[in-house]
Structures are given as structure tokens and as C-alpha cells.
Amino acid sequence: MSKKTFRESINEAIKQEMRRDENVIVLGEDVAGGAGTKGDQDAWGGPMAVTKGLAPEFGRERVIDTPITESAIIGTAAGAALTGLRPIADLMFVDFMGVCFDQIFNQAGKFRYMFGGKAVTPLTIRTMYGGGLRAASQHSQCLYPIFTHIPGLKVVIPSNPYDAKGLFVQAVRDDDPVVFFEHKMMYDDEGEVPDELYTIPFGEANFTREGKDVALISMGRTVNLCNQVADEVKKDNISCSVLDLRTLSPLDEDSILEAVDETGRVIIVDESSPRCNVATDISALISDKAFSSLKAPIKMITPPHTPVPFSPALEDLYLPSADNIKKTISNILN
Numbered sequence: 001m002s003k004k005t006f007r008e009s010i011n012e013a014i015k016q017e018m019r020r021d022e023n024v025i026v027l028g029e030d031v032a033g034g035a036g037t038k039g040d041q042d043a044w045g046g047p048m049a050v051t052k053g054l055a056p057e058f059g060r061e062r063v064i065d066t067p068i069t070e071s072a073i074i075g076t077a078a079g080a081a082l083t084g085l086r087p088i089a090d091l092m093f094v095d096f097m098g099v100c101f102d103q104i105f106n107q108a109g110k111f112r113y114m115f116g117g118k119a120v121t122p123l124t125i126r127t128m129y130g131g132g133l134r135a136a137s138q139h140s141q142c143l144y145p146i147f148t149h150i151p152g153l154k155v156v157i158p159s160n161p162y163d164a165k166g167l168f169v170q171a172v173r174d175d176d177p178v179v180f181f182e183h184k185m186m187y188d189d190e191g192e193v194p195d196e197l198y199t200i201p202f203g204e205a206n207f208t209r210e211g212k213d214v215a216l217i218s219m220g221r222t223v224n225l226c227n228q229v230a231d232e233v234k235k236d237n238i239s240c241s242v243l244d245l246r247t248l249s250p251l252d253e254d255s256i257l258e259a260v261d262e263t264g265r266v267i268i269v270d271e272s273s274p275r276c277n278v279a280t281d282i283s284a285l286i287s288d289k290a291f292s293s294l295k296a297p298i299k300m301i302t303p304p305h306t307p308v309p310f311s312p313a314l315e316d317l318y319l320p321s322a323d324n325i326k327k328t329i330s331n332i333l334n
Contacts, residue, residue, distance in 0.1 A: 001192040006158075009165040009193050010050050010126075010182065014088060016197050017172045018058050021086060024172060026054055027064040028073055028090025028126075046090055048128070048187050070100040074125065078108040078177070081123040086172055091127040094143045094181065108177040109152035120175040124168075130183040130221060130271060131319050137307035140315075142272035144219075145281075147179045148248040154202060155248040157181040159223035161191035163246060166200035173199065183221040203250035207259075211239035214329050215259035217282060218269040219245040222320055226269055229325045238329060248278055256282060257290050264295030265332050269320050274302040296332045301325060 004012065018024045032055040033043025043065070045052030055063040066073050070091060077089035091097065097104070104125070111119045131140040148155045154176055158164040164182070171178040208223065209216075209230040216226040223244045230240035243259045245252065260266055266286060270279035279300040286298055301320045309315045 001194050003190050004161050004165075004193040005187060006161045006164050006182070006189045006191075007048060007050055007187040009161040009191075010168055011045075011053065012193075012195075013165045013168040013172070013197075014051065014054065015057065017169060018054070018062065020197070021172075022062075023084060024086045024088065025062045025064065025080065026051060026058075026088045026090070027066055027077060029066055029068055029092060031055070031090055032060055032063045032065040046092060048184065050126070050182075050187070051090065070096050071103060074100040074103040074108070077123050077125070078103055078111075078121065081108070081121045081177070082111065082119060086122045086124075088124045088126060088172065091125050093139050094127040094129045095138050095141050097127075097143060097146070104147075104177070104179070105150045105153065109150050112176065113152060121177050122172075122175050123177040124171045124174075125177065125179045127179065127181060128184045129181050130185060131308045131315055132185040134310065134312055134315065135184070136310040140308040142270075144179075144181050144248060145272050145277045148278065148281075149276075152176070153249060154178040155181070156202065156246070157220040157248060158246065159208075159218075159220055159244050161189060161193050163200060163206070163244075165193050166198050167202075167246065169197055170199040170202060174202070181220065186221055189224075200246070202247045203252050205246055205252035205255040206244045207241060207255070208244050209240060209242035211241040212263060213239045214265045214267060214332060215241045215243060215263040216267050216269060216325065217243045217245065217256060217259060219248065219278065220271070222269045222271055225320060225322050225325060229322050229329070232322070233326065233329060238333065240329065245278075253285060253289075256285060260286050260290040261293045264293055266294070267299045267301060267325065267328050267332065269301045269325060271303065271320055274300070274305050277302060299328050299332055301328055
């Protein structure tokens, strides 16, 4: 297997799916670029260069630059999906969802239901989330709980390059709208990724570490924090399992309950704001279906209920950290 970055894995998934299926198109701001110039007929590829190289290979009929209007991007993509195309729409920052949320939750997410199951909407919405880049509160939020709340949407949040490619290919081939969350601090993360196409099914979480003392349940970038901590506390003879949810809707409830049953102690790490987030949803699930397996109270590690700070020092304090997880493990064991 080749070593690839998170960025390269998604770029490769898009290219291979576009080669495989001529109905796959890409649209968004700065995904093509170079029109009317004598220079390179390619764009930077969005703010993180994920779509770079698509326009020269597939042309402007399939790689479509749009005006700076999220409502037009998502509305056009949703309509295109109904005609048989498989659009990949770039929402860029998830913080911009307010401009196009009606097209997502009130239209694309309800087409199958409103048309009695006869309409499919194979729409993939790529979007960035998360803090750490010093991008301030309008470009650093974790809004995946809002999309997870909406019936009809599938929500995917990979934690590594291998999962990113497999889950993205699955998203493009899925017949329902999928919101694909990419943490902006992960694009340079490297991992082994097959060159060939492969898929990872939705709704199947992954145990990245095995342990019997404490279960760490997480999603996206914070999974890597949990893996780091699980490896570090081994020297203290503490055995932690780490469960990577991979998708938030559908949610792999069986694996969550298995983690609780095996350890009896649970810490949920979630970068989104604490009120009505994924951590609270999982806590409720465990309390309802696995309360008798618990040996200690469920613990949640989340940011405070404030906007994401712009100050680097404050943003570091705001985000979940390895130190917070270690302290919580110590407390829950004692």
C-alpha cells in the first residue's frame, strides 16, 4: 500500500469515481479555475487543494466553478442528483451552512420521503469543520450534530486517510444525500491507503484500540487523540479501547454497547459544543440500553459552550486535549 495524506486520499477517491462513472460531477467555488487565462487551466482546488487536478482531466462540463453562493451550489447539486447525476458539492466551511440549510434539510434530505421512495438523491456534500487553524469562530465550528439530527441525511466523519477514501467512495455511490465532514487540521495526516477503489460501509464503527479498563468513544480528529492517550497510558498498566464511530447517521449502536459491556467505564470525546451534541446523544443511548453494565458515571470531554476563540492560547484551552483525556481516565478509575 502507498502512503497518502488525508488530502490525497479524498482527491484520489474523487478522480477514480469520476473515471468509473461519467455521471459523477464536482461543483463549488474555485474547484476548476483558470478560465479565460493563458496560464494553468486549474484551480488551487478549494482552500485546502483537495480538488486540484480535476479540471484538466475531466473538463469544465464535469468540474464546475460556481459563484460565491452556497444556496446556488447546494440547490443546483440537489436538483442535478434528481436527474441521475451524482454531484459532489463543495460547501467549503460547514460554518456557511446557514446560507444553504433549507436546500439540505428541507429539500434534499426529504426528497425520498416526499416522493414515496421513488426519488433518489445521490448527493455528496464535502465540508470542513473544526478548530486549531486559528480561523476564528466563523470558520472553526463543529456543526455535525445539526446534520445528524435531520432524518434523511447521512453523516460521515473519517479519522484517517484510509477511512477517508473508503468512506468517500461509499458516499458517492450512495443513493441518499451524504454530508462528508473533513477536519481542516487533518489534511496533511499520512497513512497507508490502497491505490485501488474500495468502500467502507456506513454504520460500522471501528475499534482502533482494544482494552478492558476504559472505553474511549470518539469521531473524526479526536479519535487520534484517543489513540495517542490509549498508547501512552499502557505504561501505567491501563488498558483502553478506542471506538471510532466513522458515521454519525447511521450510528453503530451495537459497537457502542459492546464497548460499554466490555469495560464498564466510558469517556466520550467530542469537539462540538456540549449542548445537544453527539456525546450527549451517546450518553443517553448508554444510559437507556446499558446502564447495568456501568461501573462509573459516563464522562464527556467537550469544549465549553462558547464560540471558538480566535486567540491561539484560548483556542488551545477550548479544544479537547490529550491531557484532559488522561485526567478523566484517572478520575474514572478512582
